[in-house]
Amino acid sequence: MNQHLFSKIMNVLVGEKRVETYLSCLILSCLQKINGERTTYSIYHLLKGKKSSQTIQDAHLFNMTNLFQTFPQLSRNFFEEIIRDLNSKNYIQIVDVDKYKITTRGMAHLEQTLIKMPIPGALNGWKYHSIQEDFWKRLTLLIQVCSNLINYNSSYIPIQNDNKTSDWVKEILIKLSKKREELSNELLQEVINCLNTKDEIMPEVVVWRLTGHKQIGLTSVQVAELFKMDMNYFHLHFLSTIHYMIDRISASRNQYPILQNLLIDYQKPIVLTNSSLVTYRYLQLGYNIDEIASARNLKNSTIEDHIVEIALNETDFSLEPFVPIEVEHKIRVVIQKLNSKQLKMIRQELKENISYFQIRLVQARLGEPI
Incomplete structure (x- = not known):
């Protein structure tokens, strides 16, 4: 597809007056939810519908599953243009590389826009994007x-x-x-x-x-x-x-x-990515993280990502083999106290030898239900 034709399609989808489109408001709403705890590209992947463990986890953790794959044709350049525009209007401010928080001015603008044009309530991109x-x-x-x-x-x-x-x-x-x-x-x-x-x-x-x-x-x-x-x-x-x-x-x-x-031939979306599904089968056979990583020639951290995804989507999946009950309780208390999803902040508050992996597992269990 030539660039001119692609641009015309994008203009139809997102509007000619780019900086004033509702998509800007939608992205601003997402930035308010992630509160500087993820990069802006986590939102880009969400709207595009990227089926990765991290995107799926973020969608549930930050209660944004309704927006999954709502703008699959959104280009990276156009998304970055919107971020720059929001920043130039002082609606957001940078807190780290590709991480932004919404400003007081941005919050006022968002609230005013959503009063006039609230996000449609029946929207459920995660559940129905495939059908x-x-x-x-x-x-x-x-x-x-x-x-x-x-x-x-x-x-x-x-x-x-x-x-x-x-x-x-x-x-x-x-x-x-x-x-x-x-x-x-x-x-x-x-x-x-x-x-x-x-x-x-x-x-x-x-x-x-x-x-x-x-x-x-x-x-x-x-x-x-x-x-x-x-x-x-x-x-x-x-x-x-x-x-x-x-x-x-x-x-x-x-x-x-x-x-x-x-x-008639509609099936519920497969909630686990293919790689996570393979890891889940190994777990059901009694393999531990080290054994699965060795058998699959993957890093332990990758297997941990899979297990977090499994915990998020499978309500019957037990965390106890990875997080003792008393540790899970401590993590839950700190999460509620801080009202934050930042792993570093939570771990510092715990003041114990509790891993990021264990915190992520508890976060997954507290995440939005499927």
Whole structure:
């Protein structure tokens, strides 16, 4: 892809007025949460959806799983430009290499912005990033097909032209085996019921993009302009509404006999990275850290990273082989007292021979649940 075309795509996604986009506010919110305890690139990897142990741990530790992979096309250069802009406006101040804390001025700006434009509540990037695209493709094509079926029109350009989605719709139509009027009416009612809620979502950002018989859905840019929304903010509301639909259908499949088929091959995201999963299997066979590191030709610190990731995601995983109960209690008390996630500060306060690894394990157990 040439640079000019890439720039045009980025402008559509994040807006022409770069320094004033909602993405800046979102990054500022993340900086406020990590409070100088991680580098800015931890936020960049979070928004991009990097599936590394550190990114996954940080997402849960700092309660930012909702933002995971919400901006997968975000470029490093553009991200750095936003950081520089926030710094030049005195919204953040540097505390170490690539580490910043939000200033009083920045906090005031963030609070003011979030009052007007709060982060959409149904957003759940970590849970649904792997299914959101397929769900949207299936939903839009199924609605378009049903709309044209009920109008006895077989000459139209499919809104989705990939074979995978087309084949899925054909299979579902055969499986449901309903008359076209019945199918269309039931689908319509299910979509209305799914979106008819008092929860904080914006159904219109999805509805206006739907295509039917002699009705072409608007583009993302057109819908954002229609509602006078920043493109970043529209993007998050769109994802939030899609995530809300997936969540509601998943929780009450019997209420959505047609829409539940959109999730027919949906599997929950694999919560462990492949390497951590291998380490977990060694642990289940009774291997210790040294033995696993030797068997896998990895550093002990890498195996420790894996174990922290396991502790974060597997609620039944016992910390006791690595952190005695009394040590875990002491770490918990200090964490609550300091209200900080800085390992060095916690270890200094403990004043005992307690390792960073043990502190990280307890932090993982205290982290946001999956």
